[in-house]
Amino acid sequence: MNVASPTYLVLYNGKDISEDVSHSLISLNYEDKVSGEADELEITLEDKMGRWQNDWYPQKGAYLTVNIGISGKNLDCGVFQIDEIEFTGPPDQITIKALSTGFYGKLRTRKGYAHENKTLSEIIRSIAAKIKYNVIGNIENIRIGRSTQNRETDLQFIHRLASNYGYNFTIKGKNLIFIKQTELEARNTSLSIDKTQVTSWGFKDKTSQIFKGTEIKFHNPNANEVIRSVRPASFIDQEEDYSSQLDTLELRGKVENEEQANVIASALIHKTVSLQQTGSFETTGNVLLVSGNNIDLTGFGALSGIWHILTSTHNLSASGFTTSVEIKRINISSSPTKKISKSKAPVTTYKVK
Secondary structure (H helix, E strand, O other): OOOOOOEEEEEEOOEEEHHHHHEEEEEEEEEEEOOOOEEEEEEEEEEOOOOOOOOOOOOOOOOOEEEEEEEEEEEEEEEEEEEEEEOOOOOEEEEEEEEEEEHHHHHHOEEEEEEEEHHHHHHHHHHHOOOOEEEOOOOOOEEEEEEEEEEEHHHHHHHHHHHOOOEEEEEEEOOOEEEHHHHOOOOOEEEEEHHHHEEEEEEEEEEOOOOOEEEEEEEEEEEEEEEEEEEEOEEEOOOOOHHHOOOOOEEEEEOOOOOHHHHHHHHHHHHHHOOOEEEEEEEEOOOOOOOOOHHHHHHHHEEEEEEEEEEEEEEOOOOOOOOOOEEEEOHHHHHHEEEEOOOOOOOEEEEEE
């Protein structure tokens, strides 16, 4: 059987240098990361002629645009800015390391600023306007009395807000893209991967750091009362005493009102429970294996089912094209060892004078 050969396109400040790269390429590694983190690009080239050390010396901050293709399918890796250049030898080699554009330059500046009496959407859109980025996606109009950016970069602050309120946050070009994590994980699978297609794999199924619910307490000064918001996790193990052995995740003094408490409690319990089963595997290069996609694993027994890609790494070298991913289980109900409640776990709110 003939195995398709991958192709790639590399632009340097808009100029196509793919042919120059092809004569020197040792490896091209693209890491597509989870919400709020910078994607990374690393290109290693042989330099026995010394061209990359002289006339072709790359400039820090220069733009690299990369596209990988195979079997008629393409992966737009995005636009990166060169962050680090490393020379080693003998033999002479150069490694160019670059970060996705949203995490370079002035956007690394740490700031301190207090946002007062704004909605979540208003805070995010006001920061986006200052850094000249677009906001894509629906963001809830949750009223926030005060939220402080405390020596964080703009993107770190946005990521913290997005994570606290249950959003997946990514940067594509000049766009800040938001989608509820639960909505992302509910999407259809992009492909099916069988055990026979992977070259190595590993899984973990744990109870440590897995909680049976969340409890958030906050003080309402206007009514002089304490609000306690409790959200149980939406899974029940078949073993009767299983859930009784789990702790409750407690958060105190971090919210201002009942609406915030309910949303943050939901995001927290989803984040922890969804990491109950995690795994990783490597396979031949596949451009559909990107972070945020859902895949159907088969041939793994009780671990077969729907998994969500957290991070993917695509590597081109003389050895071929490979893709490795880190994943989490998002439909544990398909496992014979777990039983999931079909309805959403309710939020119970108590007022304590």
